[in-house]
Structures are given as structure tokens and as C-alpha cells.
Amino acid sequence: MGIVVPTMKASVFEVLLVLLLTGIYSNKGMAKKTKKPKFAVPQINCDVKAGKIINSEFMVKCPAGCQDPKYHVFGTDVYASYSSVCGAAVHSGVLDNSGGKILVRKVAGQSGYRGSYAHGVKSLSLPRWRESFIILESKPQKGVTYPSTLTYSSSKTPAGKAGEATKAYENPSVTGTTTQPVTLTQTLAISVAEAVYRVTSKPFTASVTSSSRPQPMGRRSQDMGETDLWKPGPVLLDSGSVPEEEFNTQSSELVPQGDPNCRVDLSFLIDGSANIGKRRFQIQKQFLADVVQALDVGPDGPLMGVVQYGDNPATQFNLKTHTNSQDLKTAIEKITQRGGLSNAGRAISFVTKNFFSKANGNRGSAPNVAVVMVDGWPTDKVEEVSRVARESGINVFFITVEGAAEREKHYVTEPNFASKAVCRTNGFYTFNVQSWLSLHKTVKPLVKRICDTDRLACSKTCLNSADIGFVIDGSSSVGTSNFRTVLQFVANLSKEFEISDTDTRIGAVQYTYEQRLEFGFDSYNSKNDILSAIKRVGYWSGGTSTGAAIQYALEQLFKKSKPNKRKIMILITDGRSYDDVRIPAMAAYQKGVITYAVGVAWAAQDELEVIATHPARDHSFFVDEFDNLYKFIPRIVKNICTEFNSQPRN
Template sequence: CSPVILTSDASCDVRAGKINLPEFIVKCPAHCKETKQRVYGTGVFASISSICNAAIHSGVITNAGGKVIVKKMAGQNIYKGTNSNGVRSLSLPKWRESFAVHVGKPKKGVIYPSTLDYIPSRPTYETEALLPCPSLFPPSPCPSAYDPEPKSYPNPIPKPLPRCSRGTAAPENIGTGENYCKVDLAFLMDGSWSIGKRRFKIQKDFLAEVAQTINVGVAGPMMGVIQDDPITEISLKSYSSSRDVKAAVDKITQKGGQSNVGKALSYINKLYFSDATGNRGSAPNVVVVLVDGWPTDKVEEASRLARESGINIFFVTIEGPDENEKHNLVEANFVDKAVCRTNGFFSLPVSSWFGLRKAVQPLVKRVCDTDRLVCSKTCLNANDIAFVIDGSSSVGTGNFRTVLQFVANVTREFEISDTDTRVGAVQYTYEQRLEFAFGQYNNKAELLNAIKRINYWSGGTSTGAAITYAAEQLFSKSKPNKRKIMIVITDGRSYDDVRAPALAVHRQGVIAYSIGIAWAAQDELEYIATDPDKEHSYFVDEFDNLYKYVPKIIQNICQEFNSQPRN
């Protein structure tokens, strides 16, 4: 296949990581801001960011477009999200490559190419039928059949695919050990007695061929194997070449028993991806689950906890249950419950064990498509957030609506669903009222409407009792691995003590923010807030100034999230 050529006139969705040059110049079109192409970082951006929106965010160009110089650099440990020039950038943990943008005035003595080789980010994902291309990775990828936006894949319909002009077979290795496929990859084998010795041997042959295809190496992918007993057969640090991995796979013996996928995923989450076993930290963690028929235990909870720890989960299901067998399932729709997105990317059904070999290349292309492995939890989708809202008579109806707008503005920044960030709300006076619980509204539109519908109560101010009530009614029902965040908004001194209730929720692991307005007591705000106070406690003179603290709160939440190890 011929490489796709991009002239120096870029489109809004072009990401820096898809251009193989250390420094180049592009011309961005107008109105990129409206496309909302994703940007990760501030000043220095992850290479999966849109060049043009990164340039707007940095102030290098305006929304009217213009020329931009792009300079590549090493990957960063943390990319901090901020709101700048009308573009909201997101936070991201470690990424393999970065870039910075500068005003597009050519430097003396530097020759910039007039055309740029552009690597499309969306390969074709067909379960059985693949293009017989001589190379599916840089520098000569095949055209994509999918929309290039990395976030949304609602059951895409493939476009007609061009055939490659050359008839040569694809090479045995489609990996080269380079950073584009730098993943820490673990396979969970089905070792249950139900598959028999012959199928277990087919499974081992499949793993050996995957090892050969991705070309295991310390600069690229590392590969390990777990059997669903569960037991580690090969750790990530055991072997650094495909030949050695293949030899080790050949020696694996079937353990038997049942297909305890849920138990095995819990084992992997707690023990497998650690420094001691060879987890590198700078590479995405990926688990590919091989299962014959269906698991004999539940997988939803174990999979969710693994995903929230930063593990990307793929399922390869061989000879799944037919209509007459579905009543035997321990957990209906177990694949959709186990993977992070039900778009077909993270699940690969194979109709027969004897067709398993055909799944090698489609699977390898997916696990090596690291742009789509931003599926583990980020600061925007890893939380249970409780708003504790002062409804006392001193607030007043108009100001109360302003407070609700502030709550909505903070909420709008997060990814909302039952498996992403969940939001609950309590209003209080002398008494307390649960406005809605975590998970009661599982999409952003419904949640924002629920916030808008909260009715002003009016009464006294018992902030301490409200904090205790939020702990009992909301945080007692938090999910494991969710960060618990409480945002208390008040305009006056409490009639009861706030210190003991605040200390109690801090000890429960709740990260507490206090927002004081007008007559709020500074000492109480500091008691409520998690240490350090200056990062978790804010004060405004007027309700109309609340909006100023939305970006500061979001930025602090993301900075704290990204400073915590998640492998």
C-alpha cells in the first residue's frame, strides 16, 4: 500500500504522533476549536493530541487558523489538563512521545518539507477477512475504514476497502520492537478441562504465533502468560525475545479445573502488573482473555476493578454459547460487561478453534494501536463526587440557582456513566435531603437536568451534620477503586461542629473541598478541606464569582490523580 500523503495544509484532527518527522510546519484551517478534537497536556502535549487545537490552546494561533511549527520531544510522566483560549485540554498519565508548538515562522537554515507522510490512526478491524497488505504499520499503512476520532466508535460501518496493488504475502513479523507497539501484554489462557488437550495445544500455537508476530523485545512489546487456575506461567520480565517466549509457551501444561476468568482477572490486577514481575510503567498494560464457551464465574466486577487500575482488557471468545446453551451462562453478556467499550474493538469472537490462527493479526493490530488504549481510568472518569449544598435561608433563591450552575459546570467536565464518574448531591439546612445518589443518573444529560431540577429548601445551617449524612448516604455506597470526592458549598458559619465530621470523612479516604461564599467562616472551611488547605479550600465574596473556581478544582483533581501510581 502507498503511504497517505498529507500536504502541509493540515486538518483539525491530525495528531503529531502520526507524522514521522522530528520538526515540521503545518497550516491549520479555521474553526478547529468547534471540532473539539482532543488535546492532552499544557505547553508540552502528548503526541495523540490534535496539532491545531494544541496550537490554539497554547495561543500560537487563533481559531482563524494559521501556520504552526511542531517540534517532537521525549514522552512525559504527567500531562496536565487546563482550559486555555477556549480549548479544554485533558490530563494524561505517561505517554511515549510529546510535542510543542511554536509560531509558524520558518527558522533560518531549516528546510521544512512541503508534504508530510501521514500515518492513519484507524486500521481496519475485521474478525476474519483482512487486507493482504505487505505492511500494516509505519511507514506504509493501509487506508483506514474508520473515522479517525479516537473517542467514539458507535458500531461503525466499514467503507469499501481498496485492495493492495502488490500480491506479496504479509511478512511473518508485523512488529519491529519499536515504541509504536510498546505494550506490557499478558495473555490469560483457558486451561479448563472442557477444552481438551487438542484445543489447549491450538491455544499454545496461537500464543507462539502472536509472540512471533509482535516481535517481543525490551524496546517494544513484552509478553507474559497466565493460566486461569490462576497461575503465572510467564512473567513480563522472563523473556526478551520472541524465540524464548515461544519455547516457554511450548512447555506450558494444562492445569484443568474450571474457567475461572473472574478469579484470574482479580489475580492479575493485584499481583501480575508490578515492578517485581517486569511492569515497565511507561507502557500500557494489556490483558487478552482467551475463553472457550463462557467463564464459570462472574467477570464484571473483577474486570471493572482491573480497568480502573489502568489495565486494558480484550476478550477472544472461541465457540461461544449457542442459543440452547445461553441459559448456562453465569453472567449474561459477560464480554460487554468485561470490556470498557461495547464497540467491538475490545472483543474478538472466533467461531471455531480451528479458525483461531486467523485472529492473530487482527488482535495484534488492536493491542498495538496504543492510541485506542487510553481506556484505563483518568482523572475525568475515576470518581464518586458528592456535592454538599447549603440551602439555608441566607442563600436566597437567585443565589441558589447560581450555586446549581456552579455544580453543573464542574459536573460537565467529567465523563459520566455507571462505570465512569458518578455524581451525587445532598442539600442541607438544619436537616438534610438526598437529592440524588451515585449512579442514579448515568449519562451527562440526565444528570445535568437533575441538578437543574433541585428545589431550594431554606432554613438553618448545620454543615457538620450534612457532611456526616453525605458519608452515610453516598460514600458508604462508593465502589472500590473509585476516588471519593466531596465538594461542600456554604455561605455562612455552621450552627454545629464541622471538625469531627470532617475528620471522620478524611479518615474514610474522602478528598474534601470547601467552597465558601460571603459570610462563610474561614476556620471552618479549613477544617472541612483536605490538607493542604490552600489546594482544597476556596473563598469568594459574591456568588457570581463561583465560576472562577471551576478550572482550579478540575486542575487540582487531575493533578492529584496523576501523581498517584496506578500500576
């Protein structure tokens, strides 16, 4: 028996070799007869992002209408893979809005993408992204085979043709290859080889086909043992790729960095009081999770933290604790109810003082938003603490669920608390929800408003965050006609600012030898009322005691300025002062008042520089004629804003 077994093995090997040689010869013959299939360019929709397509280089056909702004594009010439492929093609000028064929090539991620407007498409800027692509005209390179079907990073195929399945594609790095049919002889040879493997003590290491099996990208061939070559698996469909189901292909679209169109720092204040109950508290948490999912949280987009309040507030997690939506949703699910009273006012004060700090992840360059959720009504007052929050640059939103019934209103600590807490009473910052079961309907409108950074008017800016006091020279040398010109200058300068009780406020003092408060910061809270008040100021006439006027303005005007408001004094004079201006100017500086000195005609420039805040070149101005005062308005506004923007936002 010891002699017979080797003979049987040899016979099997001989049969195998004959079959292999026959199969190879037969396959070569068929290959000669096989015609190269006609290449069909895949079609995609306008909303397909480059990052969703795994192929590194491919041709596609875009439909008409991709110029629409809803198909977002990021970058110029080189585009972030978060962009619409076809939208980028129109922006680059390779296509027009009627569509057509393009060639797309993936390239490395960029440290920044510059937005621009071109060919009817507005592309947006982006700080960074991990993958990019470029658009080329549809001229295929010689010797390169492009995929006729695309591989997407999910099972859903967003192709333009209905029913088109996602398939493995020909590897574009392998040139000159065509799909070969799997012959019966090849299949038989593989089966026989597997049978030989099972009856021999060593694996058969000779190659079964004329070319070695390609390795999936990202795997090292040395990690595969010899026996792995013979493990049963799917048959190769072509010589350049492996079916997607054979291994997990990593998507070329990396983890999103957040929606750059919604770059806000957000604090959710949730009601954890005892009266809300466990069921409603769970609904509240689900609402938060739905908001997080809709926001697309990330370092380049919105960041979010949560504060829970009862008797006292506590931070559940801050802005930098979780930087993606999935981690945030997991953290929200773990929140447990605190109990106690519903002290929303105390929670707002806590957020103003503690939450939006650099240490807690506040970015400074993003608007600050606080969304306060209340079951019924708060057990403390919210108006004053909300005002302080708004003046600290926080946009306060209120969501009240199941408000007080008529018979319960006498229990409410502060009637109309929601309207008093927000900066606008037009309904933009408030949501009154009738039932906890309908709270989910608020998700989309809330997210839309939070992300509408152009309408977040309660954030501090250079135009809405100051108390501006005008100190106007009414001396005899000015004259009635020139005094009206000065008042027009004051009115036109005031128009540049956002005026309300919670935005910029305007006050005015007129002086000669004496001083007179024309109106204070709290006298008028609308732009029209301010302009009317300026128009009504009467010309006084007299001497020029500028030093005394500055001191008077500090005591009678700026002493009543609100906390967290920038204090700006704009002094207009046409001559040298009869008294000393140095000590009052120093007092203004010590009280934090920024002084702009505007001189006309006979005003002394050296005195203007003493009055003005340092550096004098940015805060003192001189003009020969009253009629030329208007020329200073853009420069003064620009300097105010430059100075504001150079300081920390919060």
C-alpha cells in the same frame, strides 16, 4: 641435488619480482588513463529507516510525499535511527515535501529524543536509542567520496530503483579513493605468490600490491597470523572496502527496544481447561506467538506476560521475564496444558490481585490490559471480578471462540458474560470468533485495539476513577437566584469528568438545618442523566449546619462508594456554620474522603480551611460573588488531577 634446489627457488623469486614490477608499472599507467566515474546519488523510499543503512555517512535522494504521518520520525535536530530518513529530512527543514538530495551522518545514541511539530511533520519523543543521525544539506565535503550504492542490514534492498542490488560501498573515512580495475597482471602475480607459498617452508611476507590489504572494521589486525594474508579469498574490488560476503557485517541498527507507540503492560489469560483439547490449545499458542510478533515487544514498547487457567490460574511468565518478541515466542511454545475446568473468573481475580505489581514488572506509567481467551464459555462467573479489575485500572478484553450453540446455552453459568465483563458494550473490547481455525484473523484487529491507548477508556485516570459527592448549602441567605448559579457550577464541574457506572459517579446532598440526599452514586450512570438530575434539584431554604451535613454525606452518600474509587467531597457554602465542623471534617479524613471547600460571600475562610483536606491552599477556595464561581472549575479539576497523578497508578 642439495645444490640445485636453492638455485630453483632463487629463479622462481626472480620471475616473481619481474612480474610484480611489470604489473605495478602497468597498473600505474592504466590508473593515469582511468577517468573517475561520475557519482550517482542513490535514491531511497520514504519508509527507509536510517538504522537499516550501515553506511556511517552518505548522500541520498528522497522522493516526494515523505511528509505523510505514516513515516514515523523520532526526535528533533538529532533523530533516532528508528526514524524515516526522508521524513526526518522534511521535519528538519532541509527538504520540503517535494523531495530532493540530502546528506546523512550517523552520530551517537541519545538518552532521550524530544518530539516536536515542524514543517508539516509531527515527530515523536523517545526515551532513548542506541544510534542517531543528523540531516545536512547536500553539500559534499571536499575530499570525501560518498557511496554510489548503499549497504543495508538485510539482503532486501529498499531502494527506490527496482532491481538495484545491495553492494559493498566505498568507506567514507578513506578520502580521495577511486575504484581501480583488477588487472590480469595483478591476478597472475597473486596466483604465482600463492604457488610460491605452497613450495616454500616460510610464507612470503612481502606485499603483493602497492598498498596493504585493509582490515574489516571491528577486527583487530594482530589477530590475523601471517599465513592469513595468503589464504585464498575474494579479490578486492577497490582500495577502501571488502565485499560484504567476505565477513559478517554487524548491522548498525541495534536490537529494537519495542514500539514506543504501543507502550502497554499486557496480560494474556489463556484457557488451559480439559475441554479445549490438545489441537485447539496448540492453535491458541500459535495465536499468542502471532500477536507477540505483531506487537514488537520491548522495554520502550509493550511488555507481555501469560497466565494459564483451568481449575486454578498460574503465571507462566510475568511482564519482566521476557523483553523481546523472539524470547516470548520461544517461551510460549514451551507452555503445557493444565487441564481442569474453565474458571476464567478466578483467573481474572488472580490477575487483579497479583499480576500487575511492581515486583512482576508493572511500569505504572503504562496502561494495564488483560486479554481473556475462552473456549466456549467459562465455568464460573466473570461479571463482578471483571468490574473490580476495571476499577483497579485494568482494561479487560474478551475473546470467545466457538460459543455455546442454542442447545448448549442452558449450560452457560452467566448469560452474556463477555458483555458483562467489559466496560463498553460497543464491541471494542470483545471478539466473538466462530471457529478456532479462523482465530488468526483476530490478530491484527486485536493488536490495533490494544495499542490504541487513547481508546483504552477503562484505565484509571483523574477523570474516570472517583465518586464525587457535592454537599450544597441551601440556606436562606443563598436565595433562589444564587442557588441556581450554584447548581450551574455543580453541573459545569460534573461535565469535566467521564461519567458512567464504571467511571466517575456523581451524588449530591443539600443541607440547611437538616439534610437531604438529592441523588446517590448509583442513581444515574450517564452524563446527560446527571445534568438533568442537577437541574431538577429544588431550593430548600433554612439555616446553616455544615458540620451535620458533612456527617450526613459520609453516612448516606460515601458509605455506598465503590471499592477502589477515589472519594471526593466538594462542599459549597455562603456562610459560617451554626455547628462545629472540626469533628466531621476529621471523620471525613479518616474515611479517606478528599474534601474541597468552596466559600462564597459571607463564608468564613478559617472554617473553609478546617473543612478542606490538607494542604488547605489546594483544597479551599473563596470568592466574593456567586457569579464568579465558574472561575474555580479549571483550578479544582487541575488540583484533582495533580493529586491523582502524584499517587501510584495501580
